[in-house]
Amino acid sequence: MRAVITVVGKDTVGILARVSSLCAKFNVNISDVSQTILQDMFCMIMLCDISKINIDFNDFVDNMQELGKTLNMSIHVMHEDIFNSMHRI
């Protein structure tokens, strides 16, 4: 099972570090990362393997959202199926 983590907001030091260390804490393996600047906004997308996650997925989502608040960025964690079904036939 894979999830997509998206981070959008004003660029600042340590975003990747903070998000990836939270992933490591909950045993979430990051399999791919891509990042870009869109209209002055920092956008990062991580594809993660959550099959060995050591916390309830819902709590992981809450933890990430909490981190988003402290970083003043918007962080979303969504199951990859939503993107598969919407953008691939």
Place this chain on the structure above:
Amino acid sequence: MYNIGDILETIKMIQEENLDIRTVTMGISLLDCTDSNIDTACQKVYDKIVRIASDLVPVCEQIEKIYGIPIINKRIAVTPIAMLAACCQTSKIVKFAHALERAANTVGVNFIGGYSALVHKGFAAGDYALIESIPEALAETEHVCASVNIGSTKSGINMDAVSMMGRIILDTAKKTSGQNCIGAAKLVVFCNAPEDNPFMAGAFHGVGEPDCVINVGVSGPGVVRAALAKAGDNLDLSEVAELIKRTAFKITRMGQLVAKEASKRLCIPFGIVDLSLAPTPAIGDSVAHILEEMGLEKCGCCGTTAALALLNDAVKKGGTMASSHVGGLSGAFIPVTEDAGMVEAAKSGTLTIEKLEAMTAVCSVGLDMIIIPGDTPAEVISAIIADEAAIGMINSKTTAVRLIPAIGKKEGDELSFGGLLGGGPVMRVNTASPAKFIKRGGRIPAPIQSLKN
């Protein structure tokens, strides 16, 4: 890896353009709950609903979290209660409404539909008593929704039932006049009612359905409007239709995903996805604003019916490919009070009931959530129902009437329900009397279109 643009598009649709799953509706058959003793039957009804639907709300909440998509309503639709009432030798049919209300409260759903009767060809045992009990049932409960099917393409229009429903709608509004006549907002009169509709107030679980089923209704007027706004004014109408189709496809795929997942987690078969554009009073979530984005100054002006026909057809074409089973009402909804753009247009006088009637000939439902003066005579309401049913009968489509007589209010006043039901102005009704026509009763014969065999 995914395309970054695709991922951000999905997130933007949900965060900024009000994309959501409007409803996950569980259909439950109550045919095995009949009993000649109404109290026993009510207990069986309560027990079965609670047994089957207890996980509905928690499972939907899990799905919301995993996919990050809001599911606004969790609902239940049951077998038309008139069928259960047929077995009971009592006039206290309203006890069923209380049983449904208790079950809705226990499982935590937003609405429960199915306080219904199907009388398109005539009244069977239980139908008459149930319809008479609707005003009381809707006044005494909060979550129960009622519907009555008074016509179909195959059987014509039951004008005795039409005549009766004018009075019942008025009585329902009067009984809840202290609560903004909210009762009438929970009552729909149908022609060609679908058996798998997940939307309220008209949802019921048809007799041809399995014991239990999951139906899903999606929503996304904001997404369609945003896509049109982004594309600019230079698209011709073929390109507009193409854009709406592509957007509807994406919206519906989301509905299909949620329906499949809910069905798997609840171990209940997946029924249908209703391809709908259902507005809410929220700014940016309006079907009227899509029509205005297409180039109309105000919804209701000349050209509105054509624009709506294009929209409705494109939504269906895009959605059909996105879902394995399509059903319910499927199309754009035009409930006046629930749509900020419609309310504006009605207030400005551009949108009239007559124009809305024309619009219902080309879109999914009918005269929906329209506030009319409280002193409108019952036979005028009946005649509005008859007109709308005739459109449905002749065009082999579902039409419905959900009018709210605003007791004590006149044309131009306003009525507000709050929440998803919204609010709006009292609209003008043509009150030249159709009383003699309505009093004739009987049945309007099924049209020649019904002879397809």
